[in-house]
Amino acid sequence: MPELENLKKVWDNVFSxxxxxECGFAVNPNAEIYLTCPVKEAxxxxxxxxxxSRGRMSVLxxxxxxxxxxxxxxxxxxxxxxxxxxCTETCHQCDENVVLKISExxxxxxxxxxxxxxxxxxxxxxxxxxxxxxxxxxxxxxxxPYGEEKSKKYAWADGFSNIKEKGEFxxxxxxTMPLRQAETLKNMMKIFQAAGKDIAMSKDExxxxxxxxxxxxxxxxxxxxxxxxxxxxxxxxxxxxxxxAGCYRTLKKDYPEIIGEELPFEVKHITEVLAEMIKxxxxxxxxxxxxxxxxxxHDPCHLGRHMDLYEEPREIISKIPGIELVEMKRNxxxxxxxxxxxxxxxxxxxxxxxxxxxxxREAIETGARVFLTSCPFCVGNLRDAVNQMxxxxxxxxxxxxxIDFIALKI
Ligand code: SF4
Ligand code: SF4
Numbered sequence: 001m002p003e004l005e006n007l008k009k010v011w012d013n014v015f016s017x018x019x020x021x022e023c024g025f026a027v028n029p030n031a032e033i034y035l036t037c038p039v040k041e042a043x044x045x046x047x048x049x050x051x052x053s054r055g056r057m058s059v060l061x062x063x064x065x066x067x068x069x070x071x072x073x074x075x076x077x078x079x080x081x082x083x084x085x086x087c088t089e090t091c092h093q094c095d096e097n098v099v100l101k102i103s104e105x106x107x108x109x110x111x112x113x114x115x116x117x118x119x120x121x122x123x124x125x126x127x128x129x130x131x132x133x134x135x136x137x138x139x140x141x142x143x144x145p146y147g148e149e150k151s152k153k154y155a156w157a158d159g160f161s162n163i164k165e166k167g168e169f170x171x172x173x174x175x176t177m178p179l180r181q182a183e184t185l186k187n188m189m190k191i192f193q194a195a196g197k198d199i200a201m202s203k204d205e206x207x208x209x210x211x212x213x214x215x216x217x218x219x220x221x222x223x224x225x226x227x228x229x230x231x232x233x234x235x236x237x238x239x240x241x242x243x244x245a246g247c248y249r250t251l252k253k254d255y256p257e258i259i260g261e262e263l264p265f266e267v268k269h270i271t272e273v274l275a276e277m278i279k280x281x282x283x284x285x286x287x288x289x290x291x292x293x294x295x296x297x298h299d300p301c302h303l304g305r306h307m308d309l310y311e312e313p314r315e316i317i318s319k320i321p322g323i324e325l326v327e328m329k330r331n332x333x334x335x336x337x338x339x340x341x342x343x344x345x346x347x348x349x350x351x352x353x354x355x356x357x358x359x360x361r362e363a364i365e366t367g368a369r370v371f372l373t374s375c376p377f378c379v380g381n382l383r384d385a386v387n388q389m390x391x392x393x394x395x396x397x398x399x400x401x402x403i404d405f406i407a408l409k410i
Contacts, residue, residue: 116216167200245375288322
């Protein structure tokens with residue numbers, strides 16, 4: 001394998017960085033930007049330049065020039081990045097009097113991913129916890145990074161007569177929701193049942209491979225990708241939907257890139273499915289309660305910045321009677337990450353929680369009682385943060401998946 005194989009492919013991105021530092025310090029209310037890098041902010045005084053984009057780009061320039069080598073020490077810093085993509089948004093909005101327009105060429109997550117791939121290829125990664133997750137994901141008895149028996153992933157589906165083995169409209173449940181938030185899937189079925197909708201589900205779905213891809217180990221997912229595509233083809237699926245933002249991004253964006261062609265089915269996120277159902281009058285909501293309920297919505301990075309899916313969840317919320325959506329100061333393209341992505345939650349759990357607590361504080365500032373989102377990783381990490389915060393915080397706000405919220409309102 002040639003050295004720096006992947007970084008050499010993105011050298012133009014790296015050298016397009018002007019070193020202005022907006023990716024670390026930007027506060028620009030006119031552009032609705034209030035700081036950029038959640039990792040840099042959470043680390044506070046312990047943050048070095050390499051913890052945010054400018055410093056990392058600078059190190060990469062030296063690596064590409066051959067001045068410094070890849071190393072295990074470097075990997076320890078590199079994996080302290082949630083790959084939230086907020087640096088891209090800020091960088092691309094830089095004032096052209098400060099940064100030349102070429103910064104718009106930079107796809108930061110692509111660069112971070114190339115670096116991670118090269119670290120893996122050179123044997124400096126995966127880090128310890130990541131290696132364990134990948135091992136579990138590839139274990140034939142499990143095929144999920146939680147190390148649970150294969151069959152456990154489908155226990156939630158028992159008793160639903162509208163779940164079929166084959167069909168055009170199929171679920172990719174992922175690992176996190178069935179194994180950690182199964183109630184949400186049952187609530188999803190309650191919504192489908194009320195609408196008279198059948199879904200297809202296989203009991204041989206393997207992990208989508210997201211965890212290994214974010215870590216940069218693409219060799220580890222070759223079998224998963226092939227297996228899952230063949231599986232849904234054999235089920236006759238025309239639309240594959242996922243309630244997980246990570247699976248959605250992986251199936252819709254990474255799978256076609258890996259196989260070099262379009263998938264034989266369309267991929268949707270559950271919020272797209274639910275928004276369509278509402279438009280088609282397939283979901284009948286209860287009447288509004290006497291008092292309006294304020295809610296806020298957190299954009300998962302894998303839905304928003306990674307996939308440009310911002311409006312469907314908001315359309316859903318706007319159609320629920322008696323609900324007022326109040327946006328957080330940082331929303332949509334500048335949304336603050338929940339801290340769970342990029343493998344940070346497993347390898348650096350404290351850092352991940354510190355980021356999450358900041359997002360919880362921001363949600364509370366809106367005065368909302370319900371903190372909605374649409375990704376099991378965000379739900380899990382934001383709940384972990386709330387549970388670690390004061391009882392006053394716990395009384396003020398509740399983290400709820402948008403699926404559970406709809407189920408309560410029908
Ligand atoms: S904002 Fe963009 S150009 Fe400026 S330092 Fe960050 S990555 Fe480089
Ligand atoms: S992707 Fe997010 S966490 Fe990583 S450097 Fe950019 S802003 Fe920071």
